[in-house]
Amino acid sequence: MDDLSIARALHVVGVVLWIGGVGMVTTVLLPVVKRDVASQRHALFEAIEGRFARQARATTLLVGATGFYMTWEQGLWDRLLDSAFWWMHAMVGVWLVFTLMLFLIEPLWLHRWFAHAAALRPERTFRTIVILHWLLLGTSLITVAGAVVGSHGGF
Numbered sequence: 001m002d003d004l005s006i007a008r009a010l011h012v013v014g015v016v017l018w019i020g021g022v023g024m025v026t027t028v029l030l031p032v033v034k035r036d037v038a039s040q041r042h043a044l045f046e047a048i049e050g051r052f053a054r055q056a057r058a059t060t061l062l063v064g065a066t067g068f069y070m071t072w073e074q075g076l077w078d079r080l081l082d083s084a085f086w087w088m089h090a091m092v093g094v095w096l097v098f099t100l101m102l103f104l105i106e107p108l109w110l111h112r113w114f115a116h117a118a119a120l121r122p123e124r125t126f127r128t129i130v131i132l133h134w135l136l137l138g139t140s141l142i143t144v145a146g147a148v149v150g151s152h153g154g155f
């Protein structure tokens with residue numbers, strides 16, 4: 001097995017763990033938390049999503065490192081200048097959004113804002129979180145489908 005196959009396998013394993021986790025939070029955790037009384041929602045969501053965020057940081061790093069390695073090893077940079085490879089842009093875009101969110105925005109600002117907003121307006125804050133999760137999950141799944149079809153020459 002060559003380096004590229006190993007990188008591709010690790011890339012997909014990372015994507016499965018990461019996007020699978022986002023799917024679990026969006027389709028299972030949030031609807032369960034919604035049934036809880038508003039005052040307890042925030043604490044429950046924080047406890048579970050806080051643990052997932054640590055895992056997501058590790059998988060984001062793995063997916064980014066293997067993705068950039070595959071791009072460098074095969075000299076695929078010029079794909080980023082061609083709109084036919086929209087799925088390459090989508091991969092980098094999704095990765096960038098999560099990386100900024102998990103490493104910068106959440107620890108520096110979002111965490112404090114979320115605690116504050118959840119105390120003042122629990123219903124509205126929860127609805128915003130649900131919408132954001134569905135947006136991230138939807139975009140990520142379109143990206144996964146596009147990347148599988150695109151990297152096997154399907155477009």
Ligand code: HEM
Pocket residue numbers: 008011012015019063064065066067068070071076091092094095140141143144145147148150151152
């Ligand atoms: C820094 C970010 C990323 C880079 C540079 C990157 C790069 C790559 C490259 C070069 C390939 C192989 C393409 C080919 O063989 O023609 C690939 C495959 C793939 N990537 Fe990414 N990727 C990144 C992030 C992501 C993300 C965030 C996802 C999921 C949302 C993703 C999902 C996939 C999938 C599903 C494949 C196809 C694997 C297969 O069917 O063989 N990648 N990526």
